[in-house]
Amino acid sequence: MNLRKTRQGQAIRRVIAESGRPLSPAEIQEAAKHDIPSLGLATVYRVIKRMAEDGEVAAVQLPGEPPRYEDQRVAAKHHHHFHCNDCGRVFDVPGCPGGLDALTPPGFQVDHHELVLYGQCALCRREPTTS
């Protein structure tokens, strides 16, 4: 059976395409439940594994964190991530500060870099509304 063609597969693909940020399997399950209330976490893992093998999604691996997943088209464009310390969600940071050669010891060559920003997202920083 082609998992991608199932209702579950289509709902998961749509969630990932529309999220605009990397999602954990539990977040994908939660978002897809609007469409498919019975969707189980094991199915989410199975579909994501297949999508990763097919090159449709890429794993976002932050230090000390279980993998999250983003659309391969997003992953293909160099960017970085912001991890909210309060809600635990991860957001895309477009672009790159660059200039990292200045940090590199003389005679060394950088092939690749990771950059993660940590703090509070806009939603978590928002002042509680007074009623």
Ligand SMILES: [Zn+2]
């Ligand atoms: Zn937050």
Ligand SMILES: [Zn+2]
């Ligand atoms: Zn960069």
